[in-house]
Amino acid sequence: MRNPLSKTVVNIKPSGIRKFFDIVTEMKDAISLGVGEPDFDTPWHIREEGIYSLEKGRTFYTSNSGVKELRVEISNYLHRKYDLQYNYENEVLVTVGGSEAIDLALRAMVDPGDEVLIPQPCFVSYDPCTVLAGGVPVSINLKEENEFKLTREELLSAITDKTKILFLAFPSNPTGAIMDYDDLKDIVDVIIEKDLYVISDEIYSELTYGKKHVSIASFPGMKERTIVINGFSKSYAMTGWRLGFAAGPKLILEQMTKIHQFAIMCAPTTSQYAAVEALRNGDSDVEMMTDAYDKRRRYLVNALRNMGLPCFEPYGAFYVFPSIKGLNMTSDEFATKLLMEEKVAVVPGTAFGECGEGFLRISYAYSIDNLKIALERIEQFVGRYLGGN
Amino acid sequence: MREKILAAIDKNSKLSAEDLAIMLGLSVEEVKSIIKQLEDEHIICGYPTLINWDKVECERVTALIEVKVTPQRGLGFDKIAERIYKFDEVQSVYLMSGGFDLTVIIEGRTMREVANFVSVKLAPMEAILSTATHFVLKKYKENGLPLVHTHKDERMLISP
Incomplete structure (x- = not known):
């Protein structure tokens, strides 16, 4: 055999x-x-909304990219909280957790041999998902003396002519590190000059203490080369609902949606309606x-x-x-x-x-x-x- | 900072000044002095324990009594409320809007004890026009904390 x-x-x-x-x-x-x-x-009002959606018989597929109300709320949320502008029609995709969005972003952008920079220590899925997408993961070892932030020098020394994507995941699991405005500003021009794309996993964006989260996509010239990944698991304590989203340029989102449509169809309907309530009344x-x-x-x-x-x-x-x-x-x-x-x-x-x-x-x-x-x-x-x- | 301390101990009065200081980023002295002030100003009025008496082998009844009263000239409802709340059996007294004036919550060992209190002490008071007594059958939640359901951590022990 x-x-x-x-x-x-x-x-x-x-x-x-x-x-x-x-x-x-x-x-x-x-x-x-x-x-x-x-x-x-x-929170109970969010769970209750999920229950209500079941009672109403909302037990069918939704559109591939997610129910419109939710995409509208996500677009509003990203604008309200992080000063990001995304069109709900073609720049937002609702996924099965942030994890699916990570996988989709890689599969949509990586060709065999492309190098993907992964600052470590980091969440466990970036490396294997890169390999599954045919890419070559390249680790950047972050240092304690820099409070586990990615520095300009570390980034520059990891870039080769095959580098295509940089992972950024701040606030960080497992270190708890964040990168504030100045830290990000330091690397933005390198990213643009070296023509890299960024997968920014911002799943912990709501959980910062004393400092507000800044999304790298909010820097001039960055929105067109960034996929912002976020979700409901950490901020609204909704891990088991498996609901996340990606926002980014239409060109990339279209391809991500294509993979999502074939592989997943759509994110869970109940979770999507609960998430609308979370974004509307969960602050x-x-x-x-x-x-x-x-x-x-x-x-x-x-x-x-x-x-x-x-x-x-x-x-x-x-x-x-x-x-x-x-x-x-x-x-x-x-x-x-x-x-x-x-x-x-x-x-x-x-x-x-x-x-x-x-x-x-x-x-x-x-x-x-x-x-x-x-x-x-x-x-x-x-x-x-x-x-x- | 006063609000922060109050919010922190609202649901858990067992937190020590040392713990509060660490959690709120203050010095122990600051926390102690703020708590002292709050006690002096009678903003913190006490530190009772939330007990689910239903689980204890001892008879205990709670009743909620709707009371209609005649307010007294110059004193409004305060004087009559005071006359009521001074009884040890009385747990809470609230002035209400709507169909009646005062909510009085009584705790006694037996139903008879409560009934006795109402008929002997409360109802005959001059300013009181009428009372309606409701006995509590089961308490589910008190002071924002559920009494019945004990929360079990169902998460996996380790997850990424």
């Missing part, structure tokens, strides 16, 4: 998070600071959740620093990315031992790229009470090993 499998797929490494997930699920009483999703339930929910995250963030950063794990101040998402270089062990060892000895699950930094070695991703999408218990245990653990035993 012939080998049923594609070589490309077989050669893709399974997600580093997966391996750790299998260990954790065997520990029955572990407490986790390892999730990448909000602890809040979707105060976002505010409430951001406020809660901010308090936990300060609490977590302070506690980690006090126990001797240095971490830079993360201004976005809901992660802290402390360094464990003072302890004589790898990220993987730390996470595994912490789980075995103290029953606390965190994610090793290496799950997000090799340059995550020496770091951990700790999520604060947990109640303060939960964080307290977990932090006490981490402190005991760190106390035992700090100093390099």
Whole structure:
């Protein structure tokens, strides 16, 4: 019998998070600071709208690019929040989570051999999706001393004549880093001069603390070369609804819509109607959740620093990315031992790229009470090993 | 900053000044002094615990009483409200718009105790025109917190 499998797929490494997930699920009483999703339930008025749409019998396909009302609201939202102008008719596409939009953007733009720059540590899907699209992923290792922002020099030194796309994902999962206006301004002219396209994954854009999110697409000359990806999972605590969107130039969006139309047909109808409600009446929910995250963030950063794990101040998402270089062990060892000895699950930094070695991703999408218990245990653990035993 | 502290402890009065200071980016002294001020100004009036008594093996009844009264000259409703709220059995008293004047919430150990209070203490007061007593059968939510449903974290333990 012939080998049923594609070589490309077989050669893709399974997600580093997966391996750790299998260990954790065997520990029955572990407490986790390892999730990448909000602890809040979707606000009730949004859920209720989903229920109502089911009651009304809205159980059919929608148009490929998403229901018009939702695309209109997305267009308004992007304008209201990030000063971006997109025509709902042909520059907005509703997708199955931000994840689908990432895949579509790559497949629509990458030809075999095109290089895609991926600043790491980053979300787990950029690299494999690039490979599946036939591209060549090129990592840029971001540095702690730059607070895990992408610098002009790092960008310049990674560009070759095959480079076509740059991934930007700020606020960042896993580091919590953001890039503000000045940071982005520093790289915009490089992007334009080298004629790169940008896939800007802004899924955490609502979750910033003390600083407002800036979209790179809002810079002059950038809208025509940027695909903005966003969604409802993080900002409105709607991960399970699987709803995201892409906005970008018509030329690219048309091709993305074409793939979406054949591969997916349309995003879930119930989720789309719920999302209309989220965008129309959800601002105060976002505010409430951001406020809660901010308090936990300060609490977590302070506690980690006090126990001797240095971490830079993360201004976005809901992660802290402390360094464990003072302890004589790898990220993987730390996470595994912490789980075995103290029953606390965190994610090793290496799950997000090799340059995550020496770091951990700790999520604060947990109640303060939960964080307290977990932090006490981490402190005991760190106390035992700090100093390099 | 006062509002921020109030919002932070509104649903959880157990947060210590140290925790609040870290969470709000203030010094411990600042937090303590603001809380002291709020207590002095009677903006923070107490720190009660939210208990679901239904789950405790002890009889306890709550009744909501609609009360119609004659307001007194120069004093309006305040004087009569005070006469009512001074009873220990009375949990809350609100002045209402609409069909009646005061909502009085009573807690007693038995229905008889509550009935007794209404017929002996409340109804005979001179300013009171009428009362209508409603007994609470089950409490679902109080002070913005659900009493029945305990929230379980159903997320996977690890996710990207």
